[in-house]
Amino acid sequence: MASDLCVDLLDSEVDQLLAIAQIRDFDAGSQILAQGREADAVYLPLNGHQLVERSAESGQRQVLAFLQRGDYIGFSTSNRFLYSAHTLTASRVLRWPAGRFYPLAETLPTLRDNVGRISNQVLSKVLDHLFAIGQKRAHARLAFLLWQQWQRVPEATRDQMAVDLPMRRADIGDYLGLTLETTSRAFSRLRDDGLISTPHSQRVVFHDLTALRELAEVG
Amino acid sequence: MASDLCVDLLDSEVDQLLAIAQIRDFDAGSQILAQGREADAVYLPLNGHQLVERSAESGQRQVLAFLQRGDYIGFSTSNRFLYSAHTLTASRVLRWPAGRFYPLAETLPTLRDNVGRISNQVLSKVLDHLFAIGQKRAHARLAFLLWQQWQRVPEATRDQMAVDLPMRRADIGDYLGLTLETTSRAFSRLRDDGLISTPHSQRVVFHDLTALRELAEVG
DNA sequence: CGCAACATTGAGAGCCATCAAGCAAAGTGG
């Protein structure tokens, strides 16, 4: 299991971790966990794409993250989830009940350290996100998202210079603090400027990664 | 020492913690820690006000937090600071060298848990912030900040229905993703709507906390 | 084929940024 959670773990320790894991399969659009509910488990997607969001009673929502294989959801020492998560595409997910996971982490210092480091990575990503939304204009926010997605492309497929975006324009808009129309216009802007092309709406091919990275810079 | 870091600690354990702490005094406007530098210590302000920010080479900056007594800066398992921090007013700060703090946390499980819980509180606050910047308009973002500050007012002085804002309008603007002019207009808007009054520019008196909380809602 | 869902584009309005001027408070020096 190639995962940040298993860094420096002995094989026997990974076995212990897997022994208490459950496997769950979700259809596209299924809820994985709900904001405000008891934080009773942690999750690791094995495949597919997922979305994390927070919504208010007013109906507004902020998309917090787009997840995929190797990301984590649900790590928390508070007893309620701070957000909801659902699948964008059919997904297989590993699930650890909190009542089993955290006691095991108590006995395996390396696992505990890994949890801490993952939490730190999450914070780091949210700070980047905050900077992008607070300081950038529409097309630069989109560049930020595209750069984030590009960073997640495996080495093996980087030569295609492209990413897949399994989410809808409205999801991207709610991630970037824009409407779906402005998001669509931001795509057009980057297309007109020659930075990208979009063979279809869910795929983006990069033509100028340097310029894209400049736009996406978050300090 | 009334602090989240000491929750459930034995007196003897608090003594151990204090034994490895340093006291540092900063003038107003002094840098406490710098983005990108080695994360060699954690800090706890004892008094005064502090500001945390991230800046990009482009000159843009995003203010990440306004701190005061009881907040923490520098907790991180990465080896570089993700942000800078400086004082807004003269401050006395407790400082723990990382090389002493983390080993102690290894021997005191309660302390370790407290660090984890504090990190979680930080994440929770940043998610609120992200929602406010991503989804709200200028005057509602300001209401969000004012509500945050109000939550920090000690019970003993709540009857004054007021908060002090030791930072400048430009700082508030960079916190809310607005210019200082728009920030000033947001103050005027809340004033005109009868929600607040400002005896002087650094003090806000609340006239309708219910309406303010509605505006500030972040899910 | 026809429908449904999503994306794109257009027109107009509104909110916020920019540029600029006026004010108020605090500090400085003659």
Added chain:
DNA sequence: CCACTTTGCTTGATGGCTCTCAATGTTGCG
């Protein structure tokens, strides 16, 4: 003590970016 400067806040005018409302285009599916 008071002119003068400095710093920060407020307000005004204007332009531009984004939102809203609307229509059109595209893709996939029953």
